[in-house]
Amino acid sequence: MIISDEQVTTEEVKSWKGLHLLHFGGSTCSQKVRALLREKGLDYTSHHVDLAKQEHVTPWYLGINPRGVVPVLVHDGVVHVESNDILAYLDALPSEVAAYFPQTPEERAIVDASLTLENDLHFALREITMGFIFPKRLAQKPDDVLAKYEKDGADDPSRAKEIAWWRAFAVAGITNDQARAAVKAHRDAFDVLEKRLETNEWLIGDRISVLELAWFITMNRLRMGGYPLEIHPKLFGLYNRLIERPAFALETKTPAIISKILLPAVRVGQILRGKRMKDVAGDILAA
Numbered sequence: 001m002i003i004s005d006e007q008v009t010t011e012e013v014k015s016w017k018g019l020h021l022l023h024f025g026g027s028t029c030s031q032k033v034r035a036l037l038r039e040k041g042l043d044y045t046s047h048h049v050d051l052a053k054q055e056h057v058t059p060w061y062l063g064i065n066p067r068g069v070v071p072v073l074v075h076d077g078v079v080h081v082e083s084n085d086i087l088a089y090l091d092a093l094p095s096e097v098a099a100y101f102p103q104t105p106e107e108r109a110i111v112d113a114s115l116t117l118e119n120d121l122h123f124a125l126r127e128i129t130m131g132f133i134f135p136k137r138l139a140q141k142p143d144d145v146l147a148k149y150e151k152d153g154a155d156d157p158s159r160a161k162e163i164a165w166w167r168a169f170a171v172a173g174i175t176n177d178q179a180r181a182a183v184k185a186h187r188d189a190f191d192v193l194e195k196r197l198e199t200n201e202w203l204i205g206d207r208i209s210v211l212e213l214a215w216f217i218t219m220n221r222l223r224m225g226g227y228p229l230e231i232h233p234k235l236f237g238l239y240n241r242l243i244e245r246p247a248f249a250l251e252t253k254t255p256a257i258i259s260k261i262l263l264p265a266v267r268v269g270q271i272l273r274g275k276r277m278k279d280v281a282g283d284i285l286a287a
């Protein structure tokens with residue numbers, strides 16, 4: 001999806017040449033795009049947008065993407081948003097590497113439906129992240145940040161939805177009901193993928209595709225939250241095959257301060273409060 005010229009008020013990006021990616025290390029949507037850029041050997045200029053420092057709600061950033069989310073691809077001055085659309089756009093650029101989107105209409109329809117589901121799960125994935133991985137205290141957006149988020153940038157209904165989510169999160173965190181629904185939604189999606197793998201080596205066609213890319217990133221995030229991927233043996237096998245590829249493996253690395261200090265500390269708190277995924281949604285994972 002392209003942000004129209006009049007909605008892009010941060011004029012400088014219109015003169016950027018080549019591929020520019022505005023992204024954040026720990027953002028799953030950014031991870032998918034970086035992994036494809038690597039797999040396809042496409043060069044790009046990287047612009048780090050620190051979500052933890054709320055750099056995505058500044059007038060500068062909202063003047064590029066009024067939705068206030070990453071990633072954004074700027075190609076020769078044109079602003080592209082929505083990670084799955086960006087994947088399709090990048091895949092269609094001239095390249096020596098085989099396409100990641102299938103070329104037949106039948107397979108393309110299956111891929112589009114699966115990517116739509118993956119995109120629809122985005123808030124559920126955030127609920128996994130904020131419910132089981134990051135402490136609310138660090139993740140929530142203060143009122144002044146939300147006010148800025150609301151005020152700047154062109155009108156966009158997606159931004160209103162984002163702000164509503166963050167306001168509810170600031171008040172109630174992730175409730176058990178939300179967390180359970182998020183786990184169930186992912187379990188259902190993974191069950192469908194597992195079925196596909198009963199008769200195929202890959203999720204579509206006879207080689208790696210954009211589906212491996214998109215779902216690998218989701219699986220990785222779920223695992224970080226304590227999801228036992230082994231309950232889907234074929235999918236777990238695929239995950240383990242994919243992690244051998246450097247473009248994928250790089251996206252599983254977290255900075256030591258997070259993996260060695262923050263996450264273990266969060267985990268101890270969860271054990272004490274009975275808030276691990278298996279405490280909150282054990283029945284869903286067992287079924």
Ligand SMILES: N[C@@H](CCC(=O)N[C@@H](CS)C(=O)NCC(=O)O)C(=O)O
Pocket residue numbers: 027028029030051056068069070071081082083084119122
């Ligand atoms: N559907 C959008 C979702 C983009 C999105 O929500 N990105 C997240 C990171 S994965 C973000 O920027 N969140 C802003 C925040 O955490 O405040 C896409 O696929 O690009």
